[in-house]
Amino acid sequence: MDFLRPGSWEEALAAKAEHPAAVPIAGGTDVMVEINFDHRRPDRLLDLNRIRELGEWEVGEAEVALGASVPYTHIMEHLRAELPGLALASGTVASPQIRNRGGVGGNLGTASPAGDAHPALLAAGAEVEVASVRGSRRIPIDAFYTGVKRNALAPDELIRAVHIRKADGPQQYSKVGTRNAMVIAVCAFGLALHPRTRTVGTGIGSAAPTPVRARDAELFLNAALDEGGFWDSRKVITPSIVRQFADLAAAACNPIDDVRGTAPYRRRAVGIMARRQLGWAWERYRASGHGPGGLEGAA
Numbered sequence: 035m036d037f038l039r040p041g042s043w044e045e046a047l048a049a050k051a052e053h054p055a056a057v058p059i060a061g062g063t064d065v066m067v068e069i070n071f072d073h074r075r076p077d078r079l080l081d082l083n084r085i086r087e088l089g090e091w092e093v094g095e096a097e098v099a100l101g102a103s104v105p106y107t108h109i110m111e112h113l114r115a116e117l118p119g120l121a122l123a124s125g126t127v128a129s130p131q132i133r134n135r136g137g138v139g140g141n142l143g144t145a146s147p148a149g150d151a152h153p154a155l156l157a158a159g160a161e162v163e164v165a166s167v168r169g170s171r172r173i174p175i176d177a178f179y180t181g182v183k184r185n186a187l188a189p190d191e192l193i194r195a196v197h198i199r200k201a202d203g204p205q206q207y208s209k210v211g212t213r214n215a216m217v218i219a220v221c222a223f224g225l226a227l228h229p230r231t232r233t234v235g236t237g238i239g240s241a242a243p244t245p246v247r248a249r250d251a252e253l254f255l256n257a258a259l260d261e262g263g264f265w266d267s268r269k270v271i272t273p274s275i276v277r278q279f280a281d282l283a284a285a286a287c288n289p290i291d292d293v294r295g296t297a298p299y300r301r302r303a304v305g306i307m308a309r310r311q312l313g314w315a316w317e318r319y320r321a322s323g324h325g326p327g328g329l330e331g332a333a
Contacts, residue, residue, distance in 0.1 A: 035075070035076065035077065035078065035079065036077065036078040036079070037078070037079050037081060038053065038056060038078055038079065038080045038081065039081045039083075039084060040080070040081075040082075040084065040085070041084050042084075042085065043085050043087060043088075043165075043194075046080065046082060046085055046192060047165060047166055047167050047190075047192065048167060049080055050080060050166065050190050050191070050192055051166060051167045051190045053078050053080070054189035054190050055076065055077060055078065055189070056076070056077075056078040056079065056080040057074075057076040057078070057079055057080065058079075058080045058082055058143060058192060058193075059079050059080065059081055059082065059083075060081075060082045060083055060088065060102070060103040060137060060139060060140060061103065061105070061132075061135040061136040061137055061140050062135065063128070063132050063135055063136040063140060064136075064140050064141075064143075064144045064146075065079070065140075082102075082103065082192075083103075085103070087101060087194075088101045088102050088103035088104075088139070088194070088195075089101050089103045089104055089105075089137075090104070091104050091108075091112075091113065093113075093116055093200070094200075096199060096200060097197050097198060097199050097200060098113060098116050098117055098197070098198050098200060099163075099195050099196075099197055100113075100117075100138060100195055100196045100197075100198060101137075101139075101194075101195050102137060102138065102139025102140075102142075102192075102193045102194060102195055102196070103137045103139055104137050104138070105133065105134055105135060105136065105137055106124035106125075106127050106132075106133040106134075106136055106137065106138075107124075107130070107133045107134050109121050109124045109138075110124045110125055110133070115201075116200045116201060117154075117158070117198055117200075117201065118201050118204070118205045119154040119157055119158055119201070119205030119206065119207050119224050119225075119226055120138070120151060120154040120155065120158065120198065120207075122154070122205070122206065122207035122208075123150050123151050123153065123154040123207045123209075123222075123224065124150070124151070126150055126207070126209055126219075127150045127151075128215065128216050129215055129216055138151045138155070138196050139193045139196070142155075142162060142178065142185065142193055142196070143185070143187075143193060144183060145178075145179055145180075145183050145184055145185040145244070146183055147179075147182065147183075147239060147240050147241075147242060147243060147244055147245055148218050148219050148222075148239060148240040149239065149245065150209065150219065150222065150239070152179075152222075152237060152239050152245035153207060153222050153223055153224030153236075153237030153238060153239045153245060154205070154207050154224040154226075154237060155175050155196065155198065155237065156175055156176070156224065156235065156236065156237030156238075156245055156246070156247050157205065157207075157224040157225055157226040157235040157236050157237040157247075158198050158199060158201070158205070158224075158226050158235060159174075159175065159198075159199060159226075159228075159235055160175040160196050160197060160198045160199075161173065161174055161175060161196070161197045161198075162175060162178050162193060162196055162197075163193070163194045163195045163196070163197060164187055164188075164191045164192065164193055164194060165191060165192060165194045166188065166190040166191045166192070167190065168190070170194065172197065173186050176247065179244035179245055179246075180244070181243065181244065182243045182244065199228075201226065202228060202229055202230045203226065203227030203228055203229045203230075203315075203319060204226075204227050204314075204315040204316075204318035204319050204322075205224070205225065205226040205227070205315065206224065206225045206226075206311035206314050206315050207222070207223070207224045207225075207311075208222065208223060208307050208310070208311065209221065209222035209223075209239070209240075210222070210295075210303045210307070212294070218240070218294065219239055219240040220240060220294045220295040220299070220300060220303065221238070221239065221240045221241040221287075221289070221295070221300040221303050221304050221307075222238070222239035222240055222241075222307075223236070223237070223238055223239070223283070223304055223307035223308055223311060224236065224237040224238075224239075224311075225237075225308070225311040225312060225315055226315075227315050227316070227319055229265060229319065232256070232259065232260060232265050233252070233256050234252055234255050234256060234259070235247070235252065236248040236251060236252055236283065236286075236308070238283070238286060238287060238304055240289075240300070241287040241288070241289040241300045241301070241304055242286075242287055242288040242289060243288065246286060246287075246288075247286070248282060248283040248286035248308070249286065250282045250285065250286065251279050251280075251282035251283040251285075251286060251308065254278060254279060254282055255275070255279045255312075258271075258275045258278075258279075259271070262275075268319065268320045269320075270316075270320075271312070271313075271316055276309055276312055276313065277309070279308060279309070279312055280305040280306070280308045280309035280312075281305060283304055283305055283308035284301045284302065284304050284305035284308070285301075286304075287300060287301045287304050289301060
């Protein structure tokens with residue numbers, strides 16, 4: 035196995051162009067597991083740990099540009115106000131040691147439906163910045179996942195950063211697992227209120243072949259909140275609306291039976307998480323005291 039170790043982003047792109055099958059490695063929390071268990075034996079590894087900009091982030095006026103290798107620990111410590119949903123998701127990743135090494139870029143590169151970051155990224159409406167020697171482009175998060183552990187990257191492309199809108203409303207995230215740490219999610223759900231656009235975003239993990247949004251649930255809730263004047267009045271959302279939202283979220287799942295849980299259990303669990311998260315997020319919005327255009331970044 036050859037080990038490529040570029041010293042700059044330009045060198046990394048050139049190496050990937052010359053060796054498209056080279057497997058990128060930064061935190062190594064996914065790749066090394068596959069290698070250690072002999073599930074994968076690449077001819078070349080492309081070490082990105084010397085690429086300084088991949089471990090940096092920039093908070094702009096409207097969005098955060100999050101380098102692909104920024105560790106989950108840094109997201110939790112430094113970006114909780116701007117990215118509350120992703121910070122909550124980061125806190126559920128494995129162990130402190132893994133959180134100190136792993137980053138969102140690894141989750142995206144692996145594209146496992148059980149990746150902890152995916153529901154939060156979907157709910158927030160993120161974009162993935164990828165690059166090659168041919169140039170760079172942004173891929174909407176909805177279009178990034180193309181199949182089971184497959185993504186929209188071309189063979190010569192690398193993930194540079196993730197661009198995520200700064201939270202303007204409460205966000206939530208939760209997952210179901212057999213224990214609190216070091217566990218793959220049985221299923222996961224993320225929710226984000228976007229008061230400026232008067233919309234709600236969702237994300238579902240480990241309950242379909244790819245991470246998905248609960249689109250019908252979003253459309254229903256967006257219409258119900260608008261038609262009922264909830265954004266301005268901040269009144270309690272009626273139980274029938276909450277139930278319908280939860281049922282539609284569960285219906286968006288396309289799960290399988292496996293050793294971690296059955297398909298019916300996953301659907302039911304996603305519905306429960308959707309119901310609870312909507313309640314939690316809406317109560318924070320009601321208590322925030324700002325108008326629909328104000329900043330509501332609490333998780």
